[in-house]
Amino acid sequence: MLRISGLQAAYGKAEVLHGIDLEVAPGEVVCLIGRNGVGKSSTMKSIVRDQIAVTGGDILFEGRSLARMRPHDVIRRGVGYVPEDRRVFASLSVLENLRVPRPVRAQDRRRWTVEEVFQLFPQLHDYRNRKAGVMSGGEQQMLSVARALLTCPKLLLLDEPHEGLAPKIAEEVVDAIVELKREGVSMVVSEQALNTIRRCADRVYVIDRGVTVWSGTVEGFYADPEITRKYLMVQ
Amino acid sequence: MTDPKTLWAAVSRAALNWKLLVPLAVALELFNRLSPASSSTLLTEVAILALFATSLNLLMSFGHMVSFGHAAYFGLGAYGFTLAVTRGGLAPEMALLVGPLAAALGGLVFGALCVRLTEIYFAMLTLACAQITYTVLFQWYDVTGGDTGITGFMIPRLGLSETGYASLVLGLVALALLALWMIVKSPLGLMIRAVGQDRARAEALGLAARRVQLVAFVIAAFFAGIAGTLYAVLHGSAFPDYAGLGLTLDGLIMVVLGGLNSFAGGIWGAVIYEMLSNFVPKFIHQWELVLGLLLLGICLAMPHGFAGLLARLGWRGGKGEK
Numbered sequence: 430m431l432r433i434s435g436l437q438a439a440y441g442k443a444e445v446l447h448g449i450d451l452e453v454a455p456g457e458v459v460c461l462i463g464r465n466g467v468g469k470s471s472t473m474k475s476i477v478r479d480q481i482a483v484t485g486g487d488i489l490f491e492g493r494s495l496a497r498m499r500p501h502d503v504i505r506r507g508v509g510y511v512p513e514d515r516r517v518f519a520s521l522s523v524l525e526n527l528r529v530p531r532p533v534r535a536q537d538r539r540r541w542t543v544e545e546v547f548q549l550f551p552q553l554h555d556y557r558n559r560k561a562g563v564m565s566g567g568e569q570q571m572l573s574v575a576r577a578l579l580t581c582p583k584l585l586l587l588d589e590p591h592e593g594l595a596p597k598i599a600e601e602v603v604d605a606i607v608e609l610k611r612e613g614v615s616m617v618v619s620e621q622a623l624n625t626i627r628r629c630a631d632r633v634y635v636i637d638r639g640v641t642v643w644s645g646t647v648e649g650f651y652a653d654p655e656i657t658r659k660y661l662m663v664q
Numbered sequence: 665m666t667d668p669k670t671l672w673a674a675v676s677r678a679a680l681n682w683k684l685l686v687p688l689a690v691a692l693e694l695f696n697r698l699s700p701a702s703s704s705t706l707l708t709e710v711a712i713l714a715l716f717a718t719s720l721n722l723l724m725s726f727g728h729m730v731s732f733g734h735a736a737y738f739g740l741g742a743y744g745f746t747l748a749v750t751r752g753g754l755a756p757e758m759a760l761l762v763g764p765l766a767a768a769l770g771g772l773v774f775g776a777l778c779v780r781l782t783e784i785y786f787a788m789l790t791l792a793c794a795q796i797t798y799t800v801l802f803q804w805y806d807v808t809g810g811d812t813g814i815t816g817f818m819i820p821r822l823g824l825s826e827t828g829y830a831s832l833v834l835g836l837v838a839l840a841l842l843a844l845w846m847i848v849k850s851p852l853g854l855m856i857r858a859v860g861q862d863r864a865r866a867e868a869l870g871l872a873a874r875r876v877q878l879v880a881f882v883i884a885a886f887f888a889g890i891a892g893t894l895y896a897v898l899h900g901s902a903f904p905d906y907a908g909l910g911l912t913l914d915g916l917i918m919v920v921l922g923g924l925n926s927f928a929g930g931i932w933g934a935v936i937y938e939m940l941s942n943f944v945p946k947f948i949h950q951w952e953l954v955l956g957l958l959l960l961g962i963c964l965a966m967p968h969g970f971a972g973l974l975a976r977l978g979w980r981g982g983k984g985e986k
Contacts, residue, residue: 477868504870516865518858520925528851529858530869580870 430455430491430615431476431584437485438475444484445471447639453584453617458610460626461619462650463636463660469619470513472636473586476617477503477510490584505531507538509582513589513619515573519562523553526561526572530579538581539612546575549605567598574605585609587618591625603628623657626650635660692834701826708830708898710938711837712891716911717918717930718844719887725925726848727880728860729779732787733794734915736774737885739907741767741892743801743808746902750817751807757822760893767889768882770797775881779874782863794912801904813903820900833894840890841931847883848927856880917955921962923969932970 436449446468453459461469474481476488478500488495495503504510518526527543547554550571556564561572570590577585590606591599599622606618606629620626626633626647633650635643637660643650650656696704716738723729744766748759774793778786801808808814821829847853858866859876867873896902905911914937922933940958944951966973 479864479868499872500864500867501870501872504868510868512865512868516862518861518865520861521854521857525854525857528854529866529871531871533870576869 430457431617432489433472433476433486434489435486436472436475436483436488438471438481438483440471440481445481445639446475448486448641449475449636449639450641450644451617451634453615455583455615456613457631458606458616458618458629460630460633460647461617461636462621462626462633467636468639469636470588471639473510473512473588473617473619476586477508479510479512504580504582505533507533507535507581507583509577509580509585511570511573511577511585511587511590513592515566515569517561517564517569517572517576519560521561522558523561523564523572524557526576527553527579530576533581535581538583539614540581541578543579546578549578549608550575565598567594567602570594570598570602571605574602578609582614584615584617587616589619589621591622621661689834689838693831696827696830696834704826704830705898706938706942708826708833709895710935711830711833712894712898713914713918713938714931714934715837715840715894716888716891717915717922717934718841718927719884719891719930720915721919721922721924721927721930722844722848722856722887723880723884724919725927725929726853726860727856727877729877729880730783730787730916731778731790731884731912732916733774733790733792733797733912734884734888735909735911736790736794736797736907737767737771737888738892738895738911739797739801739902739904740770740885741889742896742902742906743814743892744889745893745896746814746817747807750814756818756897760897763893763896764886764889767892768886770889771882771885772878775878775885779877779881791909794907794909798904798907798909801907808902808904811904813901815901818897818900820898822897829898833898836890836894840887844883844887845927852876852879917959919969920959921969923971923973925968926971926975928974929969929971936970 431451431453433449433451436446437444438446449468449472451459451472461472463469471481475483476495478495478498483496490506490508493506518529527546552568553571553575556568561569564572574587574590587606591602594602603625606616609616610629618630630647632646633644634641635656642660643656692707696707720731720734723731741763745759745763748754748762749756752759754762778789778793781789802811804810824832855871855876859871859873863873892906895906918933918937919930920933921936922931923929940955941951944954948954962969968975
């Protein structure tokens with residue numbers, strides 16, 4: 430479904446990705462692991478062309494290159510994106526936020542409706558007329574995920590989906606990810622929490638200094654404590 | 665119940681539904697009928713400028729696009745109408761349609777250029793486009809009459825009395841404002857607001873940001889063109905100043921006075937600005953000084969303008985987005 434090979438990307442002249450390789454099969458959940466600042470977010474931004482320039486390598490989504498595509502065209506091809514900083518439309522109500530995504534016409538996709546995302550996140554239904562800016566971080570995160578689902582993605586990118594959330598709320602977000610996995614949504618999740626990885630990931634990619642340094646199954650990841658020590662511990 | 669704030673809220677909620685809008689319309693019409701012709705003309709001008717300021721406000725408050733050249737589309741509306749009569753040989757009643765369409769076309773051409781950039785660069789491009797428009801109107805003597813403009817080509821106000829034309833304009837402006845309100849509340853309006861607030865995020869939800877901004881620009885130009893056309897009919901003339909920097913600035917001041925981030929801001933701003941510019945000079949020669957101090961006060965003390973003040977008092981009609 431998604432195949433990234435030798436990806437290089439830069440903010441202005443500062444190159445931050447030097448060689449990312451990544452593959453996602455349909456229905457699969459892939460976790461990106463690595464310390465802060467190694468390029469997990471930049472990898473996701475490169476896929477949706479969010480204010481970062483791809484300078485080398487290629488990103489193939491269902492056989493088509495995304496590397497030169499405009500951001501909204503990437504989204505319309507079926508990539509959903511939940512950025513790290515959430516960025517809900519603060520002055521719009523929850524319901525209005527959910528109505529911003531354009532309905533897709535493509536036939537081959539699971540279509541999400543506002544009612545369905547309300548089932549996934551019942552709190553959003555309760556707060557549907559509230560301004561998004563006054564909601565808590567966890568609620569904004571749910572709104573951000575819900576909004577991305579309404580673009581009817583075949584592949585969902587979740588950047589640090591429960592960073593900075595209270596443990597209980599974070600758990601709810603992970604529950605939603607597990608639920609989405611059951612629905613067959615392919616996902617790329619950048620993640621630090623090891624128990625989340627255990628709950629939802631199929632495969633793991635470890636990134637360090639802009640390069641993919643390890644990839645394999647979740648079992649393989651846990652079987653090799655050396656990887657965790659080398660790439661995740663604070664040095 | 666006796667809390668003045670809740671009372672205000674109750675009064676203002678009622679103001680937004682027909683029970684108060686209809687009496688308001690009746691009151692305006694009565695004022696128009698009963699007052700002298702000069703007041704009717706003032707009322708007409710206020711209504712036209714309210715439409716102009718609201719069209720600019722659509723860009724500023726909802727699209728977060730600050731245009732330094734919105735008068736260009738007012739001018740294109742006026743000249744589109746005027747030239748359709750003088751050059752095209754159309755009857756003035758028919759030419760009424762040409763003005764707004766000319767403005768929308770101008771908005772499409774200039775807008776396609778301007779939305780390529782954002783923020784101050786966008787503003788500078790709109791300024792450049794407006795200055796080009798102004799210069800063409802000012803210099804192209806053979807067609808536009810240059811700095812002397814075009815006059816005497818029709819009976820002003822389509823032959824209606826001041827009062828009659830004021831009624832017509834009030835009705836048309838009310839319809840145009842209603843249309844703009846519906847646009848703001850429509851899915852398209854939501855797209856315009858989303859792109860205005862966070863362009864990158866709107867794109868990440870599949871919106872083509874530039875296209876949305878261009879549509880907003882053309883809509884704003886079209887309604888500014890209606891205002892320009894009505895203004896040309898009012899005076900039976902068209903002058904390059906209609907597309908000049910002065911009117912652009914007037915529009916910007918009206919929006920800030922009335923209240924950014926509120927639909928009603930443009931309307932309030934036009935009313936307050938016109939009242940000030942008409943009545944303050946009767947008492948003080950330096951009316952610009954008064955305006956300057958007022959703007960200073962508003963920017964510092966109540967950045968959401970008059971509509972923001974009303975919102976703080978609980979008036980929903982003044983309520984907009986932060």
